[in-house]
Amino acid sequence: xxxxxxxxxxxxxxxxxxxxxxxxxxxxxxxxxxxxxxxxxxxxxxxxxxxxxxxxxxxxxxxxxxxxxxxxxxxxxxxxxxxxxxxxxxxxxxxxxxxxxxxxxxxxxxxx
Amino acid sequence: xxxxxxxxxxxxxxxxxxxxxxxxxxxxxxxxxxxxxxxxxxxxxxxxxxxxxxxxxxxxxxxxxxxxxxxxxxxxxxxxxxxxxxxxxxxxxxxxxxxxxxxxxxxxxx
Numbered sequence: 288x289x290x291x292x293x294x295x296x297x298x299x300x301x302x303x304x305x306x307x308x309x310x311x312x313x314x315x316x317x318x319x320x321x322x323x324x325x326x327x328x329x330x331x332x333x334x335x336x337x338x339x340x341x342x343x344x345x346x347x348x349x350x351x352x353x354x355x356x357x358x359x360x361x362x363x364x365x366x367x368x369x370x371x372x373x374x375x376x377x378x379x380x381x382x383x384x385x386x387x388x389x390x391x392x393x394x395x396x397x398x399x
Numbered sequence: 400x401x402x403x404x405x406x407x408x409x410x411x412x413x414x415x416x417x418x419x420x421x422x423x424x425x426x427x428x429x430x431x432x433x434x435x436x437x438x439x440x441x442x443x444x445x446x447x448x449x450x451x452x453x454x455x456x457x458x459x460x461x462x463x464x465x466x467x468x469x470x471x472x473x474x475x476x477x478x479x480x481x482x483x484x485x486x487x488x489x490x491x492x493x494x495x496x497x498x499x500x501x502x503x504x505x506x507x508x509x
Contacts, residue, residue, distance in 0.1 A: 318495070329401075335496065388443060
């Protein structure tokens with residue numbers, strides 16, 4: 288099993304550019320989430336989903352969009368990149384509210 | 400709504416014990432514990448559910464006081480491999496948002 292796969296691993300964007308961070312899991316998990324982690328800090332929830340077609344906002348959703356058309360995929364779209372979005376982004380999935388999360392290896396994003 | 404973790408950092412000698420605490424101001428459905436090593440993704444350690452059920456790492460122990468909305472992670476006979484930052488995550492009873500504490504950095508010295 289590959290688990291949770293995130294691409295790309297590294298990305299540099301110019302201010303104003305848009306891009307999509309990809310996340311795919313092969314464990315048939317219903318729950319998926321996107322987090323950002325700034326240096327020396329904990330994780331902050333951006334968006335989450337409890338199943339295909341169902342998404343909701345987390346703590347810091349502004350500037351990001353998500354969609355969940357399949358159980359496997361949960362892409363995160365940056366609409367117009369800003370330097371404040373420089374961070375490490377983690378995607379995670381879980382088999383439900385009573386289970387732990389499996390994390391992808393992360394995407395390190397720098398906006399210049 | 401972010402849970403509060405304490406202490407912020409702990410330095411131990413190999414073989415010593417540590418307790419990491421996590422408290423929330425809201426009613427909780429579950430508490431998660433994860434360990435993150437530098438430059439890596441968080442790794443799941445344990446989940447403690449409302450009602451007393453626990454799932455996770457066999458060598459890790461933790462408690463969940465539902466009345467006080469507090470959880471503690473107990474690391475006994477620490478090994479060098481225990482080093483890293485420990486995060487608690489809390490899931491409220493009214494939504495599916497897993498919200499994280501700021502982390503506790505654990506340093507184990509030989």
